[in-house]
Amino acid sequence: MNFARFVERIEGLKYISDKMELTGSRVRRYLMQMPFSTDRDVLEKHFDILQKACGILSDHNAGSAVMQLLHLFSRVHDIQGTLEALKEKQTLDEVELFEIKYFSVLCADAAKLCEQTGFTYENLHSLQEAFILLDPDNTGTVSFSIYDSYSKQLAKTRQQAAATDLATDPGLWDQLHDTIQREELVVREKLSLKLSVLYPSLQENFDSLARLEIWFAKASLALSYSMVRPATVPEDQPCVLSVEGMVNPAIADNLQKAGETFQPVSVTLNREPCLLTGANMSGKTVVLKTLALIQALTQFSFFVPAQKASIPLVKDVFLVIGDKQDQYRGLSSFAAEMLDLDRIMAKMAKGTKMLVLADEPARTTNPAEGAAILCALIEFFEKNKVMSLISTHYGDLGLSCRKLRVVGFQGTRVEGRLDPLMMNRYMNYDLVEDKGGSVPLEALNIARLLGVDGSFIDMAKKYLK
Amino acid sequence: MPFTDQIIRYGSLSVVGLGKNTGKTECLRYVMERLNQMQKVTAVTSVGIDGEGVDRVTATPKPEIFLEKGMYFTTVASYYTSKRFRAEICEVLPYTTVLGKMVTARALEKGKMILAGPSDTSLLQNWVREMPQKYPVDVCLVDGAISRLSPASPAVTESMILAVGAAYSLNMKTLAERTRFIFDTVHLPVAGGSLRKKLENITRGIRGITAKGEITDPGVESALLPAQVREVLEKCENRIYVPGAVSNALLKTLAGGKEAGKTELYIRDFSRIFAEPRVFYSFLREGGRIFQLFSTRLLAVCVNPVSPQGYNLNSVELVDRIQREVDIPVYDIKKMEG
Known part of the structure; x- marks a missing residue:
């Protein structure tokens, strides 16, 4: 490829x-x-x-x-x-x-x-x-x-x-x-x-x-984004992906234009699935995209946008964002995502060493079946020892796999409306190991800060059990 | 002839014709021969798709240009390889045009060649600037065109000669008036240095210029429709900059505005004016003013009293008639050659 x-x-x-x-x-x-x-x-x-x-x-x-x-x-x-x-x-x-x-x-x-x-x-x-x-x-x-x-x-x-x-x-x-x-x-x-x-x-x-x-051109790019030389992990050593202080260049550039800075994030992955939870707008998708980018850059002989990176080599990288609906082929976003995952799992079953980064799989269907699909995915990934990070909003799944959580929103004191780009200031994007099974419930709080109509939010609260 | 000294002084010249067969090629040839006699090294090219030599459309061949030994020329590679005289390639240009690769070469003996050079104004501008830097060239010549179809402006050269011929019209009055019109547009006043610097890199859309000389963008894409022009006038003050075509509609709308007398229109150069003479003059009569960013010096008018259909206008009368309209030398090209 x-x-x-x-x-x-x-x-x-x-x-x-x-x-x-x-x-x-x-x-x-x-x-x-x-x-x-x-x-x-x-x-x-x-x-x-x-x-x-x-x-x-x-x-x-x-x-x-x-x-x-x-x-x-x-x-x-x-x-x-x-x-x-x-x-x-x-x-x-x-x-x-x-x-x-x-x-x-x-x-x-x-x-x-x-x-x-x-x-x-x-x-x-x-x-x-x-x-x-x-x-x-x-x-x-x-x-x-x-x-x-x-x-x-x-x-x-x-x-x-x-x-x-x-x-x-x-x-x-x-x-x-x-x-x-x-x-x-x-x-x-x-x-x-x-x-x-x-x-x-x-x-x-x-x-x-x-x-x-x-x-x-690669060298000049590396210098302008302060990229580092990734260490590749030898075959005979434990397959651990470890990135310290990674930055997403595209988003960092955008933030810089608005006078903001990108908070570097560190993450390690083993040859197993890992769940990633966090509030809305806490940067879960960015973590997935940046990891995929760093893995790909490494294997195309680029330096990577991080402070330090140790990268095991894989045969393939999959980034499943789940927004690939294809109306022309008659596929809903759910259908496109399922077919994508099916293709990837077929490769997994053949033993292909890969990195899979999936953003909230099965989120576009009903929560009962969606959660079931997610659990089955984790089990399948576990069985095939697939290095993977899977973000989700589904909580209390009763899974024993490793879990990371974005520290998240630290702005309960904030009143009034917040510009989405300013959200950066109140969000701690660090990842921490999470032992429990619950997910943060901050959707309504964030909707309020984004300036969504208050009476509507109160209405929503009524339904919250 | 006096204007060859001027051409050498200015270092670059474009020869433009009012239309096809107006004697442009003869005029260019005359200039090249004179410069050659004066031991000056010249470089010549033509604006890419010549508005007159619509060779791609009508399949009529563009006239070949006579080249003297030692001249540099820039043309399309496929024309070059079919040449019938000795020349050496000096350079393949780093861009291609619709007609393909372009080469700059030096004639090692006399010969004839179809020229099709850089196809837009900035490429042509670079050519005029770079030729004397790269090669021992004294004068750059451009076989130009004033035409809606020509993408490259002849105003990139320091000086210009206008060829007017019976092929354009057999009516002397029409010829004289048309010449006068070109003369007047070429002599429009030039915008001040600081304003020019601010505007020269803006080649699209429309801009307003405030009293303090600041540039504002009303967000209107073109000035082709009266409604667009009115929108610009509403948003901006009375000074506007139109880098694209200056049409009848634009000038009419400006002239019909409330403060027509105070309107100042900034354009890139005279070749962007496509409005009819009467509309142009009526705008100026209303008190409107037009400034250009880039100007060229019109050195002379060359007339060709012979039309391709064989009609012959009276040479003396035609020269005299045009001379009354413009205060630059007017020559009969046929007599010059003789």
């Missing part, structure tokens, strides 16, 4: 990828094709590279070379089509030949700059051979033309043509220019054939430059 698929499934990943400073669709295409890695050695090696890139970006001594390298990325053209043509041994046109010459110059510059900055992880091949082929007169410049020195016949015909006046002898002029075009084609065919031998190096360099840019 690649990055593009995860962007569709894990909310927040798109935000992260949009925040990356990439120079164009050429690189974004590459990013989208990056694989979800489950290989610890590969990831640790990637994190070493990323760490090095972070070091280079924050090292002021490397400044000028880094700036030049970053600027160079924007000068790379998307020549994938030309490369495909070379691979297929097609004949390039003059502009494409120029592009190859230009690209080989850029690669030489990039290699030099990488060496200067000390970033030695992407091996760029020398394309000197291609450059020499496209610079027969040894001018050393990047400009390109079908030079006379490629063909004696071409040079001769061009001389004749130059001596012919179009106005006085159009017939001969046309004839000579037709010959020139034919001869130019022969030259282009020969050049293209010689260049096609170099296709592997050209393609590898083209990919390397995209990867190089992605490394630096």
